[in-house]
Amino acid sequence: MKARFLWLDMRATLGERKTWLAAGLMLYAAISMPFVAAKPPEHVRSALGGWFSTSDPFLLFLFIWTDLAMNKCILILGVVLAGSLLIRERETGQLAVLLSKPISPAAYFLTRTLSACAVMAVLYVGTHLAAAPLLARSVPGFRAGLFFASMAVHLFAAFFTVCFSALMSVLIQRRAMAGLASLLVLSLLVGMAFMGFYNPAWSGLSAFNPLTQGISVLGHVDDLRPGHVLTPIALLLGMNAAVLALGALRVRQWEV
Numbered sequence: 519m520k521a522r523f524l525w526l527d528m529r530a531t532l533g534e535r536k537t538w539l540a541a542g543l544m545l546y547a548a549i550s551m552p553f554v555a556a557k558p559p560e561h562v563r564s565a566l567g568g569w570f571s572t573s574d575p576f577l578l579f580l581f582i583w584t585d586l587a588m589n590k591c592i593l594i595l596g597v598v599l600a601g602s603l604l605i606r607e608r609e610t611g612q613l614a615v616l617l618s619k620p621i622s623p624a625a626y627f628l629t630r631t632l633s634a635c636a637v638m639a640v641l642y643v644g645t646h647l648a649a650a651p652l653l654a655r656s657v658p659g660f661r662a663g664l665f666f667a668s669m670a671v672h673l674f675a676a677f678f679t680v681c682f683s684a685l686m687s688v689l690i691q692r693r694a695m696a697g698l699a700s701l702l703v704l705s706l707l708v709g710m711a712f713m714g715f716y717n718p719a720w721s722g723l724s725a726f727n728p729l730t731q732g733i734s735v736l737g738h739v740d741d742l743r744p745g746h747v748l749t750p751i752a753l754l755l756g757m758n759a760a761v762l763a764l765g766a767l768r769v770r771q772w773e774v
Contacts, residue, residue: 531599548645576657588676602687668736
């Protein structure tokens with residue numbers, strides 16, 4: 519039953535207007551980023567040369583794609599998809615009816631959050647698959663393997679934005695305040711994602727930032743190995759599981 523509920527909820531979310539607007543946002547990012555990367559400001563070039571010790575045009579593009587486009591997209595999409603999770607149902611009195619079915623509050627929360635993660639995966643992976651042929655023609659030195667390796671790790675950081683927004687929703691229980699809190703915290707994490715690149719002395723502390731783990735492939739472009747992909751994915755899975763556990767624990771305490 520839970521698997522069918524997840525599938526039905528995912529289909530319903532994919533048909534909502536907010537999801538189509540999110541898809542348009544990601545499509546716009548995919549189309550515009552090659553033009554942005556073609557003529558970046560000189561200070562961006564010099565800064566990247568210092569951080570990564572390279573003038574590789576594809577690495578420059580991958581930084582712009584990850585930081586300016588995908589980090590901002592997953593920040594917004596996470597809040598859009600899960601920022602009001604269970605709040606609307608509770609405000610309209612539907613939650614009591616839904617929970618009268620053979621499903622616990624924690625299971626309902628987890629199913630809805632995993633459904634939002636699945637929608638995020640469809641939008642995120644779909645954007646990369648759709649953009650790859652265009653990027654292969656327009657970005658000098660395009661490396662498909664590195665592009666998709668970065669996508670695989672960053673996808674789990676995208677899941678974190680969904681899980682965290684869902685947690686804020688059930689902790690705060692006010693739609694506007696939960697969305698605002700999610701945006702503020704996630705914006706801070708996004709802003710500090712490359713802190714270990716800017717200042718290597720902070721790399722140890724920045725490892726606790728899920729968004730830093732999501733972009734960690736950029737630090738291994740010349741010697742990428744399976745461990746550089748699987749290790750951050752495993753860490754992000756642990757972080758996401760911890761956030762989901764906190765949300766499920768909070769929902770168990772609700773009085774519907």
